[in-house]
Amino acid sequence: MSDLHETAATGTEARAVAVRRRLTRPLIWVAAAALAIAVPFYLEGFWLQTGLFAMSAAVGAIGINLLTGSTGQLSMGHAFFLAIGAYAYVYFSADPEQGARQALGGLGLPTPLAAVLAVLTAGVAGGLFSPIAGRLKGAYLGIATLALIFLGQHLLFNATAVTGGYNGRAVPPLHLFGLTFADTPALVVMDVPFGALERLWFLGLLLVLGAAAFARGVLRGRPGRAMNTIRDHEIAAGVMGVPVARYRAGVFVLSSMYGGLAGVMLALVFQRTVPDYFGVFLSLDYLAMIVIGGLGSIGGAVIGAVFVSMLPQLLTRYSDSLPLIAEPGSGGVSPAEAARILYGAAVVSVVLFLPGGLAGLFARLRAGGGGRTGRPARARGLRFSSSPTPTPSPDTRS
Amino acid sequence: MTPSYQPDGMPLLDVRDVTVRFAGLTALDGVGFAVAPGTVHAVIGPNGAGKSTFFNVLSGVYKATSGSVRLDGAELTALPPHRVAALGVARTFQNIALSRHLPVVDNLMLGRHRLTRAGFVSSGLRLPHARREWARHLDRVTEIAGFVGLGDRLGTPVGLLPYGVQKRVELARALCMEPRLLLLDEPVAGMNGGERLDMAELIVAVRESLGISVLLVEHDMGMVMRLADRVTVLDFGRRIADGTPEEVQRDPHVVRAYLGTSPDQEDM
Numbered sequence: 001m002s003d004l005h006e007t008a009a010t011g012t013e014a015r016a017v018a019v020r021r022r023l024t025r026p027l028i029w030v031a032a033a034a035l036a037i038a039v040p041f042y043l044e045g046f047w048l049q050t051g052l053f054a055m056s057a058a059v060g061a062i063g064i065n066l067l068t069g070s071t072g073q074l075s076m077g078h079a080f081f082l083a084i085g086a087y088a089y090v091y092f093s094a095d096p097e098q099g100a101r102q103a104l105g106g107l108g109l110p111t112p113l114a115a116v117l118a119v120l121t122a123g124v125a126g127g128l129f130s131p132i133a134g135r136l137k138g139a140y141l142g143i144a145t146l147a148l149i150f151l152g153q154h155l156l157f158n159a160t161a162v163t164g165g166y167n168g169r170a171v172p173p174l175h176l177f178g179l180t181f182a183d184t185p186a187l188v189v190m191d192v193p194f195g196a197l198e199r200l201w202f203l204g205l206l207l208v209l210g211a212a213a214f215a216r217g218v219l220r221g222r223p224g225r226a227m228n229t230i231r232d233h234e235i236a237a238g239v240m241g242v243p244v245a246r247y248r249a250g251v252f253v254l255s256s257m258y259g260g261l262a263g264v265m266l267a268l269v270f271q272r273t274v275p276d277y278f279g280v281f282l283s284l285d286y287l288a289m290i291v292i293g294g295l296g297s298i299g300g301a302v303i304g305a306v307f308v309s310m311l312p313q314l315l316t317r318y319s320d321s322l323p324l325i326a327e328p329g330s331g332g333v334s335p336a337e338a339a340r341i342l343y344g345a346a347v348v349s350v351v352l353f354l355p356g357g358l359a360g361l362f363a364r365l366r367a368g369g370g371g372r373t374g375r376p377a378r379a380r381g382l383r384f385s386s387s388p389t390p391t392p393s394p395d396t397r398s
Numbered sequence: 399m400t401p402s403y404q405p406d407g408m409p410l411l412d413v414r415d416v417t418v419r420f421a422g423l424t425a426l427d428g429v430g431f432a433v434a435p436g437t438v439h440a441v442i443g444p445n446g447a448g449k450s451t452f453f454n455v456l457s458g459v460y461k462a463t464s465g466s467v468r469l470d471g472a473e474l475t476a477l478p479p480h481r482v483a484a485l486g487v488a489r490t491f492q493n494i495a496l497s498r499h500l501p502v503v504d505n506l507m508l509g510r511h512r513l514t515r516a517g518f519v520s521s522g523l524r525l526p527h528a529r530r531e532w533a534r535h536l537d538r539v540t541e542i543a544g545f546v547g548l549g550d551r552l553g554t555p556v557g558l559l560p561y562g563v564q565k566r567v568e569l570a571r572a573l574c575m576e577p578r579l580l581l582l583d584e585p586v587a588g589m590n591g592g593e594r595l596d597m598a599e600l601i602v603a604v605r606e607s608l609g610i611s612v613l614l615v616e617h618d619m620g621m622v623m624r625l626a627d628r629v630t631v632l633d634f635g636r637r638i639a640d641g642t643p644e645e646v647q648r649d650p651h652v653v654r655a656y657l658g659t660s661p662d663q664e665d666m
Contacts, residue, residue, distance in 0.1 A: 214522035221521025221528060225508045228497050236495035238479030239457050239488075241512030241575065254518055 036205055040198040041190065048197040049269060050313040055204035056265035057305035059211045061289040062298055063258020066215055069296035070224065071251045072231030074142030078286045080152040081122045081256040083278035085263025088118035090273055091162050093172045104169060105161045111174045115264050122260020123253050130249035149280045156275035168274040171267045181268060200268055207265060211258060215298050227251055292346050294357025303358045312339035410435040410611050411579055416465035418451055425451040427635040438605055438612045440622045443632035444655060449615040450492065453583050457489045458482035469579060484512050488577035490568040492584045498557030502548055502567055503539065505556055509574025510535045539574055546570040546600060562593035569600065580604065582614040586621060594618065598625055623647065
């Protein structure tokens with residue numbers, strides 16, 4: 001990996017690079033912020049919805065990347081925690097109703113409180129699983145968490161009083177600081193009608209930024225060092241004073257809460273929760289996101305989330321002008337299937353050719369172009385089991 | 399950093415009758431010895447003598463089948479590794495166990511884990527006390543890095559450093575735990591002559607300037623005889639000798655274990 005992290009250039013060259021970066025960094029940020037703010041004013045609903053799905057996926061992917069990429073703990077159960085977040089939000093915020101065929105429960109709490117409680121509920125669910133999450137390592141945890149998916153599917157279909165069963169439930173729109181995140185009441189900003197998607201866009205941006213900043217703080221701080229060492233050398237972590245089981249459990253809870261927040265966001269965008277969505281394929285999608293984006297890297301999780309969640313949407317939209325892709329239901333390769341095939345191929349190519357994922361690729365391009373110095377690319381997740389990088393495995397038991 | 403323990407004749411580490419069995423194989427058989435405070439104590443023995451198993455018992459990685467290990471009176475054998483670390487036992491690994499992609503400073507800061515408090519929430523939100531704690535401990539880590547001779551390497555990813563320097567990073571990381579007892583598992587294995595000398599000087603400095611007791615496993619006899627105040631020799635999981643380097647070198651059991659048996663020594 002030495003091509004990724006070149007040693008610090010010395011003297012004046014390093015200083016020149018540092019100055020250049022200090023000048024260009026804020027510019028890039030300002031440009032990105034302007035672009036993100038301009039989007040709802042120019043793009044149509046389809047793009048906004050696709051972008052919002054990507055934002056929700058980004059939050060979820062950051063969460064599972066903390067667990068899988070940075071701590072080396074595989075989870076197949078991420079979809080379960082998204083479901084908990086989505087359904088808990090609905091249950092906490094909806095008013096109870098007596099339908100024709102079934103009664104739906106609800107607490108009718110203020111929606112921001114319901115959203116916070118939903119995230120906490122996902123954390124509690126992760127906490128309940130933590131005796132297992134703390135004891136099992138790596139792929140074994142992956143197998144155990146698979147059970148959560150089946151448990152989740154069973155509950156979603158059968159606990160109809162809470163989940164609405166097969167039909168799912170309508171999601172009450174969020175009311176925050178006097179603003180309702182729905183199409184009514186109508187709101188027009190600078191001659192652009194601001195519906196639910198436009199309003200949610202800004203909330204989504206804030207949540208993604210917040211989620212990323214929090215994860216970055218964790219990774220760069222004391223917990224992050226402990227997590228990386230648990231992934232790289234479990235025995236060394238224990239010997240250095242890290243309570244390994246407690247950390248594994250803690251990261252699992254944190255990752256569940258990220259999943260829960262992603263679930264709340266998804267519910268708000270989708271405006272309806274449906275049980276089928278939270279199946280094993282969603283969990284696989286999340287694993288694909290972090291592998292493609294770059295294990296252990298926050299930027300990687302976001303890039304991977306955008307890639308994996310936008311691909312099927314784009315293929316669906318342009319299916320008539322793309323070869324080999326048929327309309328959904330017409331018997332050929334549907335856009336969703338084509339997307340899975342494509343990102344399956346992407347996963348394989350990343351594992352074979354890009355050990356740092358897309359984030360690692362960008363870091364390398366930047367290193368090649370700009371004489372990157374100082375701290376190495378923070379593509380920390382390179383040592384997850386699928387990595388082709390040969391690393392000395394410490395046979396500490398010899 | 400004054401040693402918290404004043405030498406008064408009581409050993410810092412007291413190992414008694416430690417036995418470790420793995421399904422039918424007895425890796426350690428009733429091993430016992432004592433490490434006096436402020437000394438360098440070496441454990442030597444041919445390959446497979448049980449030295450590494452012994453280290454793993456001391457650091458809590460393995461559970462002893464029977465016997466007792468006491469650090470300053472506190473029993474270690476029932477504790478998980480992180481609790482052993484909390485009592486002031488630090489160790490290095492025979493095969494380097496660092497995070498290769500992280501810079502030296504992050505690897506060293508891991509050594510401060512048990513001395514710091516910042517959790518998920520305070521780190522994630524970058525609360526002021528977490529940042530202050532980080533800055534305070536960074537000072538000490540920088541100081542230790544200077545002591546070990548890594549002062550100018552703090553920002554370099556560990557994977558880019560030469561092998562000998564990585565071994566130093568391991569030692570520095572252990573020192574960052576502010577231990578009372580330092581366990582070194584083959585600190586000079588695979589090093590060239592110059593690196594060996596540097597490491598030996600460093601170990602002496604650790605004992606003399608920091609007052610830390612050192613227990614080391616090593617194959618390099620020259621180094622053991624030069625550095626160690628006392629030597630324990632293991633063979634096939636048993637203690638066959640214990641004494642000063644001179645005593646041990648003369649011990650017929652040791653000669654036999656290392657050089658093989660000759661007929662006239664058979665009855666000793």
